[in-house]
Amino acid sequence: MRNEKQSLVWDIMEDHPWLSALFIIALQSAFTMDYRSLWFSDEVRYAEVYHQMKDAGHWLVMYLNGVAYPDKPPVYFWFLSLIDTVTPADGVSVFFLGSAVSAAIFLLSTVALARTLGCGRKTTLATGLVLLTNIFFLGIAHYSRMDLLFASFIIWANICLFKGFHSRCSGKWFMSAFALMGIATLTKGPLGLIFPLLTSVCYLIWKQRLSLLRDKALLKGLAILVAILIAWVVGAVIVDGTAFIHNIFYKQIYQRAVSSFHHEEPFQYYLIAFPLAWLPWTMAIFALPVKKLFTIDHWVDVAGMRKSTLTDGRDWAWIMFISGFVLLTCLSIKVLIYILPLFAPLAMLTAKGLLGENGKAPVINSKRLWIGIASVYLTFAVAAPFAEVFFPFDFALKGLSFTVLILGLGGLALLAVKTSGGKMGLLVMVATMVLWIQPLALQTLPSLDPLMSPRQTGEMMKGYVEQGSYPLAHKIYSGIFSYYAGTNIHETSDLAEIESILAEKDDVILVMQKKYYDRWDNRPENITVINEQFISDRPYLLIKK
Structure with a gap:
C-alpha cells in the first residue's frame, strides 16, 4: 500500500460509489441506443417475440413466428414493454435501452453484493470498476437479451439470503429472496432458483x-416462490393448454440439464471459456501468490476460520462462485452467457485482492497485474489491423483505427502508472473502456450489419410479401427473418413440403441455406436465386418463384 498514489478523482468517486458506477455505465451506453441493426440470432428472435406479445396479446405464453415459444418465460418481455411505455424509445432503441438498463441493474446488484458482504466504500467502488472494465460484460451490455436482468435477480436473491442468515429479522429477507427467485425463474428458467439455493446450502x-x-x-418464502410459479403455470395452461407445459418441463428443463439437444459441449468447456470471458482480469492469476495455494498451512488456516463471523462475506462470495461454476460444468447444456451470475462475486474478490480490506495488505501485485492487462490491450491493438487485412468479406470495417489507437494508448498508460498502485490503474482502465466503446459501438459494430444481421434478407422478403408473395423458409433457425420481414414465415424442414407449396402457389419467396439448396436433387426449374447473404457463419439464399 505504500506505493498507492492519492487521487482526487478516486476520492470523489469513493465517497459516492453507487453514483460513480452509474455515471460510468451511462457514459458507456448513452450514445448507443439506435446505432445498428438487430443481429443473428437472439436479438432478432427476441424482438419478434416482443412484437408478437404486443401486437397479438400473448402476455403469458410467448410466441415466435406465430407459434408458441416455450424457450423463454415472459418477464423480460414485460420489462421491455415497461421501457417502451415510460420512455420515448421506439423501434430497435427499445431493445438497446433494455440492454443498457439491464446492465445498470446488474452493476448495481454487484455493487450491492459487495456492500452486503462487508466491503467498505473503497472495495465497493472497485468492485463496480472491475465489472465495468470487463470486455465480455461490455459486450453483453450492448446486446439485446435477458441474461443481465436474469443474473441481477439471482444476485439480489443471494443478497437477501445472506441477510436472512445473518439477521434477526430473517422473515422479510427470506420472503424477498424467494420472490426474487420466482421472478428470476420467470425471466429465463430454473437456474434462477437453483443458483441461490445451491449457494445457501453449500x-x-x-x-x-x-x-x-x-x-x-x-417455508413462507418457499410458499411465495411456489405461488408465483404456479400462478404462471396455471395461466399458461389456460391460455395454451398442457402441451406447452410438457414442453417446458421435459424438453426445456429436463433434457437441457441431462442430455441437451442444443449447445451440448464437453465437460471442460467452462475451464477454457471462462478465463477468456473474464479478460482482461484473468491476468490477475499471474499477479497472485499462487504458491501459497499449494501449502498445507494455508488450507489449515482457511478451515480453521470457517466458523468465524469475520469471514462470512468472503466465504459467501467464494462459495457463490465455486458452487455456480461446478453446477454449470455438470449440466449437459453449456452456454457462455450462463456464467454472468458468477461475475458479481468474482468482481468483489478481485477488487478486495487488489486494494485490500480492513487494513489488510493487497494480495494481488498491482504492478504485475497492470503489466499483464497492458499486454492484453497492446496485443489486441496489434492484432486488430491484421484481422482487418484478412477479413474475407467485401465490406470494410469502420472505426477500427480509433479502437486500436485507444486500446494501445490505454496499454501504454497502464505501463506508465504500473507502480502507482491499484486505484490509479483502475481509473486508467475505466477511462480506456469509456473511450474505446464509443468508436466500437458507433462505427465498427454497425459496419458488421451485413454479416451479423438478417435485416437485408428480411426486408427483401417483406417487399415481396407486400406484393403478394407467400413467405417460406427451409431449415432455418426459427424466427430469424420474421422481425424484419414483418410477417410470420412458413418454416419447414421437409423439402417435399417445399416442393408441394411451390407447385401449388404461383408467387413464393423462399429463404434457405446455400448448402441445402446445393443438395436439392429435385429442384424446380421455375425458381430463381435473387439474393445471397452470408449471415454469422453461413450463406443464405433468397429464392423467388
Whole structure:
C-alpha cells in the first residue's frame, strides 16, 4: 500500500460509489441506443417475440413466428414493454435501452453484493470498476437479451439470503429472496432458483450452520416462490393448454440439464471459456501468490476460520462462485452467457485482492497485474489491423483505427502508472473502456450489419410479401427473418413440403441455406436465386418463384 498514489478523482468517486458506477455505465451506453441493426440470432428472435406479445396479446405464453415459444418465460418481455411505455424509445432503441438498463441493474446488484458482504466504500467502488472494465460484460451490455436482468435477480436473491442468515429479522429477507427467485425463474428458467439455493446450502454446510434451515420463514418464502410459479403455470395452461407445459418441463428443463439437444459441449468447456470471458482480469492469476495455494498451512488456516463471523462475506462470495461454476460444468447444456451470475462475486474478490480490506495488505501485485492487462490491450491493438487485412468479406470495417489507437494508448498508460498502485490503474482502465466503446459501438459494430444481421434478407422478403408473395423458409433457425420481414414465415424442414407449396402457389419467396439448396436433387426449374447473404457463419439464399 505504500506505493498507492492519492487521487482526487478516486476520492470523489469513493465517497459516492453507487453514483460513480452509474455515471460510468451511462457514459458507456448513452450514445448507443439506435446505432445498428438487430443481429443473428437472439436479438432478432427476441424482438419478434416482443412484437408478437404486443401486437397479438400473448402476455403469458410467448410466441415466435406465430407459434408458441416455450424457450423463454415472459418477464423480460414485460420489462421491455415497461421501457417502451415510460420512455420515448421506439423501434430497435427499445431493445438497446433494455440492454443498457439491464446492465445498470446488474452493476448495481454487484455493487450491492459487495456492500452486503462487508466491503467498505473503497472495495465497493472497485468492485463496480472491475465489472465495468470487463470486455465480455461490455459486450453483453450492448446486446439485446435477458441474461443481465436474469443474473441481477439471482444476485439480489443471494443478497437477501445472506441477510436472512445473518439477521434477526430473517422473515422479510427470506420472503424477498424467494420472490426474487420466482421472478428470476420467470425471466429465463430454473437456474434462477437453483443458483441461490445451491449457494445457501453449500455455505451453511461449510459454516456448520445447517440448523438455520429450520427457520420457519424459509417455508413462507418457499410458499411465495411456489405461488408465483404456479400462478404462471396455471395461466399458461389456460391460455395454451398442457402441451406447452410438457414442453417446458421435459424438453426445456429436463433434457437441457441431462442430455441437451442444443449447445451440448464437453465437460471442460467452462475451464477454457471462462478465463477468456473474464479478460482482461484473468491476468490477475499471474499477479497472485499462487504458491501459497499449494501449502498445507494455508488450507489449515482457511478451515480453521470457517466458523468465524469475520469471514462470512468472503466465504459467501467464494462459495457463490465455486458452487455456480461446478453446477454449470455438470449440466449437459453449456452456454457462455450462463456464467454472468458468477461475475458479481468474482468482481468483489478481485477488487478486495487488489486494494485490500480492513487494513489488510493487497494480495494481488498491482504492478504485475497492470503489466499483464497492458499486454492484453497492446496485443489486441496489434492484432486488430491484421484481422482487418484478412477479413474475407467485401465490406470494410469502420472505426477500427480509433479502437486500436485507444486500446494501445490505454496499454501504454497502464505501463506508465504500473507502480502507482491499484486505484490509479483502475481509473486508467475505466477511462480506456469509456473511450474505446464509443468508436466500437458507433462505427465498427454497425459496419458488421451485413454479416451479423438478417435485416437485408428480411426486408427483401417483406417487399415481396407486400406484393403478394407467400413467405417460406427451409431449415432455418426459427424466427430469424420474421422481425424484419414483418410477417410470420412458413418454416419447414421437409423439402417435399417445399416442393408441394411451390407447385401449388404461383408467387413464393423462399429463404434457405446455400448448402441445402446445393443438395436439392429435385429442384424446380421455375425458381430463381435473387439474393445471397452470408449471415454469422453461413450463406443464405433468397429464392423467388
